[in-house]
Amino acid sequence: MKIDLNRNTNISLPKQIYQSIADRISSGLIEKGSKLPSVRSLSKTLKVSMVTVVKAYSMLEEDNFISTIQGKGTFVQSEKIINNKNHDNDLISLDWQLSIADHLPRAQFWRQNISLTTKSQIWLSAASVHSSLLPEHLISRHISSFILKNPDILSEYGPVQGDLDLRDTITDYLKSSDISVSKNEIIITNGSQQAINLVARTFIGAGDIVVMEAPTYTAAIDVFRWQGATILSVPIDKDGMRIDLLLRLCDTYSPKLIYTIPTYHNPTGTVMSMQRRKELIDIAKNFNCLIVEDDPWREISFERNPLPTLKSMDTDGHVIYIKGFSKFLSPGCRIGTLVASGSILNRLIAAKTNSDLGSSLLTQKALLPFVQLDFMKKHLKSLNITLFNRRNLVLELLKEHMPSTVKWTSPMGGPNIWITLPSWLSAESLVFEAQNNNIAFLAGSTCYSSEPEFNHIRISFSSLEQEQLEKSIITLSKIISSFINKKNNIEDIPIV
Numbered sequence: 001m002k003i004d005l006n007r008n009t010n011i012s013l014p015k016q017i018y019q020s021i022a023d024r025i026s027s028g029l030i031e032k033g034s035k036l037p038s039v040r041s042l043s044k045t046l047k048v049s050m051v052t053v054v055k056a057y058s059m060l061e062e063d064n065f066i067s068t069i070q071g072k073g074t075f076v077q078s079e080k081i082i083n084n085k086n087h088d089n090d091l092i093s094l095d096w097q098l099s100i101a102d103h104l105p106r107a108q109f110w111r112q113n114i115s116l117t118t119k120s121q122i123w124l125s126a127a128s129v130h131s132s133l134l135p136e137h138l139i140s141r142h143i144s145s146f147i148l149k150n151p152d153i154l155s156e157y158g159p160v161q162g163d164l165d166l167r168d169t170i171t172d173y174l175k176s177s178d179i180s181v182s183k184n185e186i187i188i189t190n191g192s193q194q195a196i197n198l199v200a201r202t203f204i205g206a207g208d209i210v211v212m213e214a215p216t217y218t219a220a221i222d223v224f225r226w227q228g229a230t231i232l233s234v235p236i237d238k239d240g241m242r243i244d245l246l247l248r249l250c251d252t253y254s255p256k257l258i259y260t261i262p263t264y265h266n267p268t269g270t271v272m273s274m275q276r277r278k279e280l281i282d283i284a285k286n287f288n289c290l291i292v293e294d295d296p297w298r299e300i301s302f303e304r305n306p307l308p309t310l311k312s313m314d315t316d317g318h319v320i321y322i323k324g325f326s327k328f329l330s331p332g333c334r335i336g337t338l339v340a341s342g343s344i345l346n347r348l349i350a351a352k353t354n355s356d357l358g359s360s361l362l363t364q365k366a367l368l369p370f371v372q373l374d375f376m377k378k379h380l381k382s383l384n385i386t387l388f389n390r391r392n393l394v395l396e397l398l399k400e401h402m403p404s405t406v407k408w409t410s411p412m413g414g415p416n417i418w419i420t421l422p423s424w425l426s427a428e429s430l431v432f433e434a435q436n437n438n439i440a441f442l443a444g445s446t447c448y449s450s451e452p453e454f455n456h457i458r459i460s461f462s463s464l465e466q467e468q469l470e471k472s473i474i475t476l477s478k479i480i481s482s483f484i485n486k487k488n489n490i491e492d493i494p495i496v
Helices: 013-027 039-046 050-062 095-099 108-113 136-149 151-155 164-175 191-203 218-226 243-252 274-287 342-356 361-371 373-401 428-436 466-492
Strands: 066-069 073-076 186-189 209-214 230-237 257-260 290-294 319-324 336-339 416-420 456-460
Touching: 013 050, 039 050, 050 066, 136 151, 136 361, 151 361, 164 186, 164 361, 164 373, 186 191, 186 342, 191 218, 191 257, 191 290, 191 319, 191 336, 191 342, 209 218, 209 243, 218 230, 230 243, 243 274, 257 274, 274 290, 361 373, 373 416, 373 466, 428 466
Parallel strands: 209 230, 209 257, 257 290, 290 319
Antiparallel strands: 066 073, 186 336, 319 336, 416 456
């Protein structure tokens, strides 16, 4: 089992081993029932004492990730293991595959989406826009017409940096957010996820310190952990990332990169205040580090115009800006953009070359007319009205049906609502009952890089039709109410 340990951090070695194995189990990279290496074997592989591994395994067993069967070994928790059935009697065992080292520390986002093809589920967990609200028919007609008129497009490779016409159009589009860049400072990517991956692969190596919000976007954690980064978390409040705590971290450590979602944050929906945006830019200058500004949902705005982007406030090239267009135009087309300058840009272009030699030219041409500012304004105006009404519907349903001990955010933009359960109630304990009712939500613990909080749920109101949305919120509220009432009833039983 490949586990990269950082001996120059204040996180103990047992805790690092625990986190690495727990992430792999939660992600499904280590399957239920799999046999883990012995204490002696793992201590030898990691060059740590057996006591260190014992402590890590004890923590994992305490949190119900693993079970030890006397005389047989240590296994990932499963019903078979819990019932103490003989693991050795399996007809086919693939446990030997664990001896093949990989470099995937976690894959929570993959785990979240592994069953998205199950149509019977009502996906409150999907932060996407329902197909009926997207211009899919317009895009499909344009693709058909464009291919008929330009059949040679199917035999052409596009420029590594992206189609020049699309970059030119995106330049005009970004100006509406006061981001003044030239088309030569833009890279077209296969969605914003590839942009995050390119940044991580270019600038982050084992032991480099990356600062992220807690909680934050699950797939970004996966990528930076994959590169071997030491992730330090900064909690957020109603005004976004706690800059006072970030400053303390920077005084002690030397972060190479700060990843943030300042506008309609995923998963909480919060907005970083203007004062904190200015302070964050100053920190990047003073500590000579990069800021990655992920801006996926700026366009979905309900109550006022979004605050300026960090990129628009950046005068020294510290901010790498990432914008995805797929979510509110066409998820199947996978179009994103990465904006940077100077040698940072050049190195990212080199990384893009090594990654895929350039994104699909057909996809870029397909979305070109729809990224133009006039079309986007009309499309987004209609989309925002619908999603504003959906958000208000969900907030009213939560107010009517949720217990008073449950709290939630009221986002001014984006598709997500962050629900906080009583501290004793783990979201994971609700998953099975929710699945029995064909409902899927995102357990908030997956949005933490370390020391997760388990009493949060993220739901999205943009991916369902209104009738389904209403039904699922009422059902979820009933499930949560039943768990809370059950505990209250137990506490009310008099002790004789």
